[in-house]
Amino acid sequence: MKNLVLLSSIAVLARDVTAMYNGLAVTPQMGWDNWNSFGCDVSEDLLLNTARKIVSYGLRDAGYTYVILDDCWSSGRSPGANGSLIANSTRFPNGMADVADRIHDLGLRFGMYSSAGSMTCARYTGSLGYEEVDAQTFADWGVDYLKYDNCYNEGQSGTPLITYNRYKKMQVALNNTGRPILYSLCNWGEDYPWKWAQTISNSWRTSGDITDFFDRHDPRCPCPPSNGINCALPGFHCSAMNILGKAAPYIDKGIPGSWNDLDMLEVGNGGMTDAEYVAHFTMWALVKSPLVMGNDFAKLGGRDLSILINPAVIAVSQDPMGAGAFRRWIYDVEDRDGMAEAGTIQMWSGALSGGDFVVALLNAGTRPRMMNATLADIFVDSGAEHSELAQQSWDLYDLWGNRMPEEIAAGIIGGNVTLGAGAANVTDYYYNATAKSYAEGLASNDMLLMGTAAGSVQPMGVVEAMVEGHGVRVFRMRMRSRLLRRRDEL
Template structure:
């Protein structure tokens, strides 16, 4: 290691020494489905469903209350929860969440007001952090509204967000710090030193690919966007995220925004592609659907353990876009990323309006490893697993929802989600690997038939024996 790299690594390790988000966080957030209608009942009922439906068992452990929870500040300058929404206070709610084996998150903004115009935390960082710690808060989503113009350079944004990061650390309580400044001032360049994740774009809406005046920036332009906006489509956010995958690492993640799976607006194929891409690019996965009204297709997407195993892979390496071509009806793209144990994840994304066979050569799949790194990989043979081939059936999902069905995999019985996902390499089980759909000989080509606005998500594992494929 070069000396400069050594000191950089030491500095980052020190700055992020809260031990949290070693893999991207999993959980649920109130905002997309409830907005300002959140209350203790909504949160507790959701937490109960996260537990009873098996989401907690799969690693979804954060329950985050978003904006509109407070009633302002008292005469001493401390935040007070809305007594109608939270009649027993936040600490009582946190205790109940913790008793379910889950963790609780809260929201504020690095401004004088939150985005819904409740009291913000700018200038009150130490008071707010100490209060949240006393309540037992485990997670902070920290927004960017009404920031008094303290943005426009990375240093201005860094200082404002660093103030809260230092305040959280000073409490002595491990609190996951999720920065939500919408990509303003390039947070991927400074946020890794102070937070566990950072929003890199405007707010994600439940649309696949749509030009919207409320989300004016796209692609490279979006990396320096002064008005990142909202109503951003899945492909709009993806088009910005592809340029910064190297900024993410264990404990610090690019946040492509909360999941829209189960909220309407996306077709089933689009929802699968959205979930797959967010997992492969190592974005935090925060569900936002109404959990008490979840349907079978939504549950079967969010509980795909083979995809979650990619998200939670201990190597923590984000997939990268290797190529993109415009075809009739839209773009086709290929993503590839390394996994622990020498495995590789490959995504073939069909943004077009017609189904098509897509393919990628081993040279393309291992392109990011460079010529010397790919020589042995390209000349090796690989088993290919389809991570969606064993998607839970609607009948199985319905049985789980009704409370009379068994889940396909019991993480708790196997030692817990964290232990299972961390196995290197993962055991060859359908629940964690999908189904083997073929093999690729040396210098060969991976092929898949992909639906419109859909994705083929594949896992490659090197064939170690000398047996014929």
């Protein structure tokens, strides 16, 4: 007899066979990038100060390992044919190799940025036509990650083939260096990277740049959330709900080693409410987007930290099965902001390793409401009302039930609380993935990764929860009855 999980998700199982690309990003990469809060205001100090806080706040241990320097770092090329890129010596007085060394010394990895164009988006020197020399420069400096942008690409777009060829050049160049460098495409979903990027990259951006709003429409991000698959102008100033809505049709295209990148996180930047940030972070984790923080650590609040560090949500992101959750339904609602893309309620669910599942009730309306999801809908991939999974009982675990209290988080930020062994009140909320990987923690049922027990659902029953406006409730589901499993073992 066929395995139950197989029955429910043939496509998922099919994926466990071949390792992707270059062996990196087996789960979605995690880290920090300066762009969202600092833009061009980059420096050695910024990177190192931030890196130190990533360590001291416990975020490195939570999995945020890449410290990524975005645009505006260069002073052009050295003279001569194929001159290599030069770091701005004012901003980086000790040079990039030194920055990389110091970041490595902190147990972190170093990411940099260029563009598959003649200029970067901020109009610094780009790498188009200089792929080999620039890849070698990055490798020589000790770079572990390349975010590769799309500005000023000299018209080299219009079909998947044209764009693929352009990005392929840097992939070959990076591989030729011999150094493992995570390759993060940033062409904003143009020419459908979900069709072709898996074999040449570790992630691909799906849309125009994110902005620090939950669902505000901006004309510079002209395609609505319902149009994520054929957007002629990705733009920027895209809201979190815009980007998420666009990605719904192609979440499955992300696979271990190569992921849909919904862009960096805005958590902590002040433009959203706490509930909105929780929803933003939760959904990014569920759909297997890279989790790259975009905040200014000088401004990070306790509540912000308690979002970014939540082990139970990160465990979904880093689940070894590597399968994103899917949107099962979406309905329009009347309650919405004036400039909102739309007011909707949505239900997302997906399979996790070990037979668990995750379900999210997303309220993108403005009013709080009771929401519910039938097991038939949650398990629609295994047959809806005909599903054997829907005919089981399931225990629920609230992924935000064990959120770190604000005062503890604030204590960490303020230096009053340490993450050391004796800090019992911290270890209730803080997971050290460098000591025990998420896969190991999940296999051993570490409760930090489970969230808190939140009742159970009967066969063919309903998951129900009160959800605040612009908020989410999200649960891990674990099969209660072992009846079927025993049958499997016969």
